[in-house]
Amino acid sequence: MPELDFEIVTLGHGSGGKLTNDLLDKGVFNLFENDALQQRHDGAFLDLEGKIAFTTDSFVVNPIFFPGGNIGELAVNGTVNDLAMCGAVPKYISLGLIIEEGMKMDDLWEVLAGVKVSADKVGVQIVTGDTKVVEKGKGDQIFINTTGIGVVHPDVDFRMERIEAGDKVIISGPLAAHGMAIMSVREGLTFESDILSDTRPLNGMTSALLEKFGRDIKLLRDPTRGGVATVLNEIAKSGKVGVELTEKHFPINKQVSAACEMLGLDPLYVANEGIFLAVVNNDIAESFLTIIKTFDYGKEASIVGEVIAEHPGKVFMKSTIGGRRVVGMMAGEQLPRIC
Amino acid sequence: MKYLEEFRDEQQVKKLLDEIHKIVTREWHIMEICGGQTHSLVKNGILNLLPGNIIMIHGPGCPVCVTPIGMIDRAVELALKKDVILCSFGDMVRVPGSEMSLLKAKAMGADVRIVYSPLDALKIAADHSDREVVFFAVGFETTAPANALSVVQAKKADIHNYSILTSHVLVPPAMEAILSDEETRIHGFLAAGHVCTIMGSEEYEPISNKYKVPIIITGFEPVDLLHGIKSCVRQLEKGTYLLDNQYKRVVKHEGNKEAKSIIYEIFEIGDREWRGIGMIPSSGYQVRKEYSAFDAMRKFAIKVAEGKENPECMAGQVLKGLKKPHECPLFGNICTPSNPQGAPMVSSEGSCAAYYHFGYESVQKN
DSSP: OOOOSOSBOOGGGGSSSHHHHHIIIIIIIHHTOOHHHHTOOSSOOOOOOSOEEEEEEEEOOSSSEETTEEHHHHHHHHHHHHHHHTTEEEEEEEEEEEEETTOBHHHHHHHHHHHHHHHHHHTOEEEEEEEEEEOTTSSSSEEEEEEEEEEEOTTOOOOGGGOOTTOEEEEOSOSSHHHHHHHTTSTTTOOOOOOOOOOOOOHHHHHHHHHHHGGGEEEEEOOOTTHHHHHHHHHHHHHTOEEEEEGGGOOOOHHHHHHHHHHTOOGGGSOOSSOOEEEEOGGGHHHHHHHHTTSGGGTTOEEEEEEESSSTTOEEEEOTTSOEEEOOSOOSOOSSOOO | OTTTGGGGOHHHHHHHHHHHHHHOOSOEEEEEEEHHHHHHHHHTTOGGGSOTTEEEEEEEEOHHHHSOHHHHHHHHHHHTSTTEEEEEOGGGGGOOOSSOOHHHHHHTTOEEEEOSSHHHHHHHHHHOTTSEEEEEEEESTTTHHHHHHHHHHHHHTTOTTEEEEEEEEOHHHHHHHHHHOTTOOOOEEEEEHHHHHHHOGGGGHHHHHHHTOOEEEEOSSHHHHHHHHHHHHHHHHHTOOOEEESOTTTOOTTOOHHHHHHHHHHEEEEEEEETTTEEEEEEEEEEOGGGGGGBHHHHTTOOOOOOOOOTTOOHHHHHTTSSOGGGSTTBTTTBBTTBOOSGGGTSTTSHHHHHHHHOGGGGSOO
16 A cells, blocks of 8 residues: 555645646556556557457445455456456456545555456556546536457357357356345445455356357346346347246355345345356356356356247246246346446 | 245255155045235246145235235225325235225325334324324234334323324234134144244144034244145144144244233224125224223224125135135236235235236146
């Protein structure tokens, strides 16, 4: 942590004057040091080859520190994962900070350290950014925007119209951890648990799987807000196919499941930050599963459903007891500001 | 998960279903009282595993659904006051009032906070002594002990800026109102396990005797519900009408005495309006005079006016089991969970919302 004269962020730190420079020089530039940043230009000059994926996401999670991570880690992993879902290798990220006056410097550095650690883990560079400070009460400590650029794997061909009856739906890990971790620490909703957010980068797994299976992977999606049910409904609707799921094949942590029971939430609609859904050709489904299980983040992967020709636009669930129900779009809102 | 997984066992379910199929000889209409039971029947896909001549009617047991629109208007009115923090269960904030929901009031600047327990609201009151904290206390007998406890603790801790806006309803009077309605055709009931945990099974014996209907107290898991349905059908086929407690692992004859005593310390029984059904005599709790200081109705001199309802909405008939949700002309087009027109579409436990959410295809017989 750099030595700075202030214990809290003031409006001056966003003014563009000396305080801003101090903050950037001693803090941000040192922390994220790389060639593009060193140029100190208004933007970054980048070398890229091939097809490019480009994505942006804003992070407003409350609280900014939560079990299993912080808003900084989430902001990097979230954008990295959006690129991974495009079948891309994440290369560069921008970092936009909107800080509320009065935020503790210690907290800001902890968030930035989260950004740094997560970026280094994936090998992406923070190449450009922006810092603004808003008056007390006009923000909630810190909001972060990250925009990411990645190079798309040459075999990627993700189109809804390629999804057809017989394809398998695979989930990479246990569901609902992030949403329940946030919920466990929300004012007025707190409950004691060891549930940790699943925020983590997925690009290592997706790159390896694309290298091996190429075009047989028809779609990758990360089920963040709205959860698994929302993504599957989108697939069913735009792919004009039906999806049939099997409840007992869904991996879920016992504590997460118990917390969902207690709060009356359906884990299919709870947010995730570290799993993905893949729709793959039936022929490779089993070997896809074998490979994904060799990764730390894929040990609990499971084939959870199948694409069917009947009932286009609908998602069904075979319940544990052998009944059948429709899994609809999310009705009403879950807890807001989960990411 | 102990006490859960064994009640979701596929083999047990199959066995019970086989038995039910064997004993039923004619059409029976069975009402499950509680929204939690409805939700479980639909979510687990049980309805279309039952014999075609067992018709499950979804009862009024969703407290959020039956809270009158006039009460929501009052909550909104309070929330919009500058010095008030209004605390509510999550489901309640989405319910539209005549003008707006609490969620919309929040968007307009009202301080509305979602809590899971009135004791969390009490803590907010202790932390904000310069503001008035009002907890929107809705629910059946199940939530009454915690709501009452919050008042007891507020008094003990000298927290004067805390009060509750009460819209508490009681199950037995609603059952009697439904049974007394000449249009209803209900042959048996599955009574709600959680309510009976507090109040005991003893409250239901007089009803089964007076109206000659079997009443089975059940839990909420598939095996619980099927045990209940089997017991009910068996009685109907035999012509008996006994109270049967199928949730003995939780429900005692006399209920939870401590919880009941705390309820009666704070509340007394009074008439209550049910959204979709109307006024039912002696069907709710109101705060006793001795605790007026903690009663938001008295503290803020609130009068409940009649709210505006959509005249085409069939909520009343749905709540009484005369119509199925999808038979309403508004269902699924004008009336959806994000824009509910009537009570049962409001909460995820309401029968219209359950049909909408899980698709009414899942609940129609094959």
